[in-house]
Amino acid sequence: MTIQQARTLTRSAFFLLFLLAPLLDIFRFDLTLGHFILFGQAWTLDISDILAGDSVDAAIRIFTRMLLPLIAFIAITMLLIWKYGRIYCGWLCPHFSVVEMFNTLMLKQLNRVTVWEKPFKPSQGIYPKIIVALPSILMAFVWAVGLLSYLLPPKPLLNDLIQANLSFGATLFISVATLIFSFDFIFTRHVFCKYGCALGLFQSLIWMANKRAMVIKFDRQRAKICRSCSANTPDKPCDAACPMRLPTRNMKRAKFTCTQCGQCIAACSKVQQHNPQGSLLHWVSGEQAVEVDRPANIIATKEIK
Numbered sequence: 039m040t041i042q043q044a045r046t047l048t049r050s051a052f053f054l055l056f057l058l059a060p061l062l063d064i065f066r067f068d069l070t071l072g073h074f075i076l077f078g079q080a081w082t083l084d085i086s087d088i089l090a091g092d093s094v095d096a097a098i099r100i101f102t103r104m105l106l107p108l109i110a111f112i113a114i115t116m117l118l119i120w121k122y123g124r125i126y127c128g129w130l131c132p133h134f135s136v137v138e139m140f141n142t143l144m145l146k147q148l149n150r151v152t153v154w155e156k157p158f159k160p161s162q163g164i165y166p167k168i169i170v171a172l173p174s175i176l177m178a179f180v181w182a183v184g185l186l187s188y189l190l191p192p193k194p195l196l197n198d199l200i201q202a203n204l205s206f207g208a209t210l211f212i213s214v215a216t217l218i219f220s221f222d223f224i225f226t227r228h229v230f231c232k233y234g235c236a237l238g239l240f241q242s243l244i245w246m247a248n249k250r251a252m253v254i255k256f257d258r259q260r261a262k263i264c265r266s267c268s269a270n271t272p273d274k275p276c277d278a279a280c281p282m283r284l285p286t287r288n289m290k291r292a293k294f295t296c297t298q299c300g301q302c303i304a305a306c307s308k309v310q311q312h313n314p315q316g317s318l319l320h321w322v323s324g325e326q327a328v329e330v331d332r333p334a335n336i337i338a339t340k341e342i343k
């Protein structure tokens with residue numbers, strides 16, 4: 039299995055989990071009951087019951103039920119981000135899956151990855167725009183209903199939706215959320231990942247603090263090869279493949295929002311498939327990763343443009 043196939047598997051599984059978790063009672067907050075549901079069980083501290091008993095027992099129960107799982111989750115998550123960067127974004131995040139999905143669709147229909155870039159050739163007529171807009175709005179609607187099912191009992195909600203019998207509040211939520219997500223998916227999807235997502239920013243900051251963390255490294259010794267490397271787009275294949283629109287061969291700080299998706303490596307591996315030395319881009323960590331943020335790397339990238 040290739041890296042990209044593995045990533046398709048993890049992203050698809052997580053996307054399904056994101057949509058189906060409330061329906062299967064895996065995780066949701068039930069507004070009507072006022073507590074979380076976790077794996078079919080009410081997840082509540084039940085403070086009154088705890089406080090009525092022995093105080094040592096109460097402290098132990100609060101620590102083991104709430105604090106310990108929370109501390110363990112935060113510690114493991116931070117360690118993974120420290121070592122591997124934004125792997126949640128590249129390998130799991132449902133929003134990043136949408137980014138990649140609509141990048142591909144837009145490139146195919148409108149000859150550009152985002153509306154903010156120039157098409158490498160003009161698209162013909164209105165149909166390519168409709169083919170991009172309709173799935174984006176449909177996906178936005180699915181997200182809106184999916185998010186509401188985290189707050190309201192999912193089965194009655196879906197029932198009401200099918201019978202066109204939604205309450206005013208649910209209709210308003212779904213309409214507004216569909217509008218916002220449609221705008222995001224069509225116009226600002228990768229911009230949101232870069233600048234709007236607190237979870238993404240949090241991961242980037244931890245990752246940047248570790249100079250030895252896993253990062254994409256460009257093989258500067260073989261940089262001349264890039265001069266003859268071309269694609270059907272104005273960008274080099276590695277840069278054209280980057281869902282976050284980053285300068286993939288540049289130093290680490292220029293790739294602050296890298297999601298470790300490996301698309302740039304896959305693109306270069308394809309271009310260099312007949313080269314015994316293979317791709318010029320690799321994942322490295324430790325001492326080699328420190329090299330990636332040396333200013334000399336930025337000069338090398340300019341030279342090979």
Ligand code: SF4
Pocket residue numbers: 254279280281282283284285286293295296297298299300301302303
């Ligand atoms: S630089 Fe490479 S690994 Fe990072 S987001 Fe872009 S394509 Fe993915």
Ligand code: SF4
Pocket residue numbers: 263264267268274275276277287305306307309317318319
């Ligand atoms: S795809 Fe590989 S060879 Fe082509 S420009 Fe990018 S790094 Fe250089």
